[in-house]
Amino acid sequence: MRSFFSIIARDPSSAARAGLLRTAHGRVETPAFGPVASQGTVKALTHRQLRELGAQIILVNAYHLYLRPGPEEIARLGGVHRFISWNRPILSDSGGFQIYSLTPLAKVKEEGVRFSSHLDGTKIFLRPEDVVDIQVKLGTDIMMCLDTFLPYPASKEKMTEAVRLTTQWAKRSRARFDEQPTRQQLWGITQGGVHWDLRQRSIEELMDIGFPGYALGGLGIGEPKSLLLETVERACRLLPPDKPRYLMGIGYLADILEAVERGVDFFDCVLPTRNARNGSLFTSRGSMAIKNQKYARDERPLDEDCRCYTCRNFSRAYLRHLFERGEISSAVLNTIHNLYFYLDFFRKIRQSISSNSFKELKRNFVSKEVQTS
Amino acid sequence: MRSFFSIIARDPSSAARAGLLRTAHGRVETPAFGPVASQGTVKALTHRQLRELGAQIILVNAYHLYLRPGPEEIARLGGVHRFISWNRPILSDSGGFQIYSLTPLAKVKEEGVRFSSHLDGTKIFLRPEDVVDIQVKLGTDIMMCLDTFLPYPASKEKMTEAVRLTTQWAKRSRARFDEQPTRQQLWGITQGGVHWDLRQRSIEELMDIGFPGYALGGLGIGEPKSLLLETVERACRLLPPDKPRYLMGIGYLADILEAVERGVDFFDCVLPTRNARNGSLFTSRGSMAIKNQKYARDERPLDEDCRCYTCRNFSRAYLRHLFERGEISSAVLNTIHNLYFYLDFFRKIRQSISSNSFKELKRNFVSKEVQTS
Numbered sequence: 001m002r003s004f005f006s007i008i009a010r011d012p013s014s015a016a017r018a019g020l021l022r023t024a025h026g027r028v029e030t031p032a033f034g035p036v037a038s039q040g041t042v043k044a045l046t047h048r049q050l051r052e053l054g055a056q057i058i059l060v061n062a063y064h065l066y067l068r069p070g071p072e073e074i075a076r077l078g079g080v081h082r083f084i085s086w087n088r089p090i091l092s093d094s095g096g097f098q099i100y101s102l103t104p105l106a107k108v109k110e111e112g113v114r115f116s117s118h119l120d121g122t123k124i125f126l127r128p129e130d131v132v133d134i135q136v137k138l139g140t141d142i143m144m145c146l147d148t149f150l151p152y153p154a155s156k157e158k159m160t161e162a163v164r165l166t167t168q169w170a171k172r173s174r175a176r177f178d179e180q181p182t183r184q185q186l187w188g189i190t191q192g193g194v195h196w197d198l199r200q201r202s203i204e205e206l207m208d209i210g211f212p213g214y215a216l217g218g219l220g221i222g223e224p225k226s227l228l229l230e231t232v233e234r235a236c237r238l239l240p241p242d243k244p245r246y247l248m249g250i251g252y253l254a255d256i257l258e259a260v261e262r263g264v265d266f267f268d269c270v271l272p273t274r275n276a277r278n279g280s281l282f283t284s285r286g287s288m289a290i291k292n293q294k295y296a297r298d299e300r301p302l303d304e305d306c307r308c309y310t311c312r313n314f315s316r317a318y319l320r321h322l323f324e325r326g327e328i329s330s331a332v333l334n335t336i337h338n339l340y341f342y343l344d345f346f347r348k349i350r351q352s353i354s355s356n357s358f359k360e361l362k363r364n365f366v367s368k369e370v371q372t373s
Numbered sequence: 374m375r376s377f378f379s380i381i382a383r384d385p386s387s388a389a390r391a392g393l394l395r396t397a398h399g400r401v402e403t404p405a406f407g408p409v410a411s412q413g414t415v416k417a418l419t420h421r422q423l424r425e426l427g428a429q430i431i432l433v434n435a436y437h438l439y440l441r442p443g444p445e446e447i448a449r450l451g452g453v454h455r456f457i458s459w460n461r462p463i464l465s466d467s468g469g470f471q472i473y474s475l476t477p478l479a480k481v482k483e484e485g486v487r488f489s490s491h492l493d494g495t496k497i498f499l500r501p502e503d504v505v506d507i508q509v510k511l512g513t514d515i516m517m518c519l520d521t522f523l524p525y526p527a528s529k530e531k532m533t534e535a536v537r538l539t540t541q542w543a544k545r546s547r548a549r550f551d552e553q554p555t556r557q558q559l560w561g562i563t564q565g566g567v568h569w570d571l572r573q574r575s576i577e578e579l580m581d582i583g584f585p586g587y588a589l590g591g592l593g594i595g596e597p598k599s600l601l602l603e604t605v606e607r608a609c610r611l612l613p614p615d616k617p618r619y620l621m622g623i624g625y626l627a628d629i630l631e632a633v634e635r636g637v638d639f640f641d642c643v644l645p646t647r648n649a650r651n652g653s654l655f656t657s658r659g660s661m662a663i664k665n666q667k668y669a670r671d672e673r674p675l676d677e678d679c680r681c682y683t684c685r686n687f688s689r690a691y692l693r694h695l696f697e698r699g700e701i702s703s704a705v706l707n708t709i710h711n712l713y714f715y716l717d718f719f720r721k722i723r724q725s726i727s728s729n730s731f732k733e734l735k736r737n738f739v740s741k742e743v744q745t746s
Contacts, residue, residue, distance in 0.1 A: 040694065044701040048682065069669060069694055077672060077690055085686045277701075296442060299450060309421065313458045317450055321413065321442055328417040328650075328704050 015263035023141035024183035030265040040084040063095025071137035079139030092140035128169035145173040147189040187213035194227040215246040236263030276334035308340035388636035396514035397556035403638040413457040436468025444510035452512030465513035501542035518546040560586035567600040588619040609636030649707035681713035
């Protein structure tokens, strides 16, 4: 297997590491945050804005694009990069999470998953092989295996079965993937919730298959924070040190710092973009609800330390006005700010690891959080 | 009165002219199109995008900003330019049209207009003097007198009274405006529909008062095109040749060309921005509804002759996908295109007048329209 990942710096006092992820469409510095572009657009942003914010990779969703416009259409249009005109790396989530969360009657069988489209009820059956085929057609740089997913809490019995099936599907995904010559990468998703013995089994079985990257799925769905972090810590000790680790769907900055400290390399979450549209804005002094009346006369930028377009040009009073009026530009300006804040946060994390000051960055972040909460 | 306007070129074969409008926040080349930013934002665009499209002036609406956040709030925040962070010229419409169209029970009295807020029913009474005061507080570069407005068709009797009152209000507006030292300009709005004797009276009475610019109000509301154009033609012959002429709310390019040919200098309309959000896009070959299934596999840009960000980067297939998914970026990219198309059209009009080729431009436009309709 070609080397898609190299570590360029390690934090001396923790398991945090900075690395470079190589894909067919360029490199991604890690720890990295992938903004979510489920339908092929980060909601409210143009690609130009996204590039200027420093996004090195985005996520699309195989489930959504499978339903519309469909993988054949996208393949006919030259693949997802060309279809959406984004020439940097793209990761596609397999859509497992969406199948289980958007179509509650999904039935998992040995062969695959049967569900009804959340759009029009059309019955669909997808095998792990199909999901590989879909993502090959999309032509994303990093594709994910179809996994099984259980809400929290799940019984040990059910979780045991979910882990077994996830491994079977990972094997079949890998076999299907290996049949086709492609510059894409297929990553595995481990399951097991916070049952360590099951998570361990899932990781070991996926390592036996061998993937260029490993994700931790089924976390951040209601389990206690301490169990989440313990699982992440043990998982990172067990996973191959030279492969990227992806903690799916975890988005709070405090959690991200804890996970980076334990050795996680890659994150995605709708939090910064969804919150932006809801008027919830991240700042270096905590989060703010822009609709609050107290901002109506506030001439300051959202965050006086922020260098984003929104903060360099607009007052809280104006941003509140746009939000209250339901203006589209409210979503745009808020998303620019929140995503800048996130991507800048990751830049600082990477710099701190390279300059042996990650612990200090984390301490400062925690003390600010305490001050403002 | 200082000279706010100068003519720099005249079309030899028509009444079309190119000019320069001077305001406290810079100059505007005419014939000009003012994108509508009722609430202080052109819907779906950032100011940066708007500047890059070449917008030299935008319109805000005194009625909307009066209701929320209110002129006092805006004055406290340093005026509308500072509040919205746009340092180029701004024209404020008096809001007369909005009062009559959004609050159907508006009662016009000699003293002013009584209406209920379309938001919460609050009873409001506004005199023309109040509307001047509001716009002075906003600090817009060009402000408009409060006029009276009648839907089409209106009886001659009612229109006679509307014209009389519009003149009275224009006098009172002017008197109020003259009390305050300001670098703003107050323009008059003429009424009279397509009754030429009444329109003539309205124009003559407003010219007696004397304004640095004159608008034609109450047109483009259902009257036959021939009557509209005849009214515009006669009005432009009657209006002072050295003052700018503003045809309010007229937005179809064919009508704009006819009006420019008759001597109109300034236009505004929600058409390009509203149509963009509805997926109706202007191109050099006619308009297109992007939701049409036939675009699902169409890799071409909206308009192969267009140099806008949207056309330089995205296919019809992707733009259709974004529109169908209800993505915010659909509104953004479509608005960029439509507004570029409009502002570019006005650039071409100005160039053609300066290079004695306006008739040719118009002929080409009309022949393309015929080909594609």
